[in-house]
Amino acid sequence: MLLSIMFIFYPCQFINAKRLREEFMSLRKKFIEAVLELDEQKALEITKKRLEAGEDPLKILDDLMTVAEEIGKKYETGEFFVADLVMAGEILKGISELVRPKLKEASKERKVIGKFVIGTVEGDIHDIGKNIVVTMAEAVGFEVIDLGVDVPPQRFVEAIKQHNPDIVGLSGLLTVAIESMKKTIDAIKDAGLRGKVKIIIGGGRVDEYACEYTGADAWTNSAAEGIRKMLEWMRKRKEQKG
Numbered sequence: 001m002l003l004s005i006m007f008i009f010y011p012c013q014f015i016n017a018k019r020l021r022e023e024f025m026s027l028r029k030k031f032i033e034a035v036l037e038l039d040e041q042k043a044l045e046i047t048k049k050r051l052e053a054g055e056d057p058l059k060i061l062d063d064l065m066t067v068a069e070e071i072g073k074k075y076e077t078g079e080f081f082v083a084d085l086v087m088a089g090e091i092l093k094g095i096s097e098l099v100r101p102k103l104k105e106a107s108k109e110r111k112v113i114g115k116f117v118i119g120t121v122e123g124d125i126h127d128i129g130k131n132i133v134v135t136m137a138e139a140v141g142f143e144v145i146d147l148g149v150d151v152p153p154q155r156f157v158e159a160i161k162q163h164n165p166d167i168v169g170l171s172g173l174l175t176v177a178i179e180s181m182k183k184t185i186d187a188i189k190d191a192g193l194r195g196k197v198k199i200i201i202g203g204g205r206v207d208e209y210a211c212e213y214t215g216a217d218a219w220t221n222s223a224a225e226g227i228r229k230m231l232e233w234m235r236k237r238k239e240q241k242g
């Protein structure tokens, strides 16, 4: 009897899982198309559908990164103009704002594990990635002080003095942001605060070289990877304190 019930239900479950996967795939394809066509309404509607269907918000963020890369390429090749970039930026921001509350759900009952100051460095106003990092850091239990965009080095120095954070995060997407990151870290050093904080730099154009050049402790192009690194630092800090 039990065996026959299993025979009936097992294929059903299999078919359901397959159907769900196909639905996700087709929504994913439509999502990417809608963003690249700069159809804001459609892109946001599909995002809502994906979230309602229970899709992992991190998967949606992965797609957001893929599509942002495509938009960047279209801008570089002259297929998109600044106005298109601005429109695309609005759409990406709208999508990330729909996804962020889902990332935050886990944070409700967590106790504070550390303090994190973050900002987009001077001369750069890109903040979609930074805002995702803020949400994820809050979700894992950091108290986050978000300094916003186009933040001058001295503002980071003041924030460290005022809030005494464990970690400082510098975000930047422009190549020139690397220079601002260096200036910011130099200002932190000059103020005698470098030994107090760990510094992580993030954004599309940072790499190992930028990390060495700026004097940061770590770099990443992924919010999830950055958060993992930060959690590791907090664990070590706790162990050292005993």
Ligand code: B12
Pocket (backbone or CB within 6 Å): 064, 065, 068, 069, 070, 071, 072, 073, 075, 076, 082, 085, 086, 087, 088, 089, 090, 092, 093, 118, 123, 124, 125, 126, 127, 128, 129, 130, 132, 133, 168, 169, 170, 171, 172, 173, 174, 175, 176, 200, 201, 202, 203, 204, 205, 220, 221, 222, 223, 224, 226, 227
């Ligand atoms: C949307 C967009 C805009 C929007 C930004 C809207 C906003 N509110 O952010 C607007 C229209 C304003 C804009 C303006 C400009 N942009 Co723009 N923009 C983009 C685009 C298409 C997507 C960026 C994005 O949001 N990506 C999605 C997010 C989620 O990814 P992310 O930022 O990398 O963040 C992830 C990780 O890097 C990481 N992360 C990010 N920060 C941090 C920080 C820490 C601490 C950690 C741990 C992790 C972390 O976490 C995130 C999630 O995983 C990129 C193309 C691209 N490939 O990046 C161009 C791009 C960045 N822009 C570019 C340019 C040239 C400009 C302008 C100069 C255009 C102009 N002529 O005016 C201006 C610059 C304005 C300024 N002073 O900053 C170039 C930069 C080229 C370069 N090498 O310098 C790019 C690469 C496009 C291109 N291929 O040419 N842009």
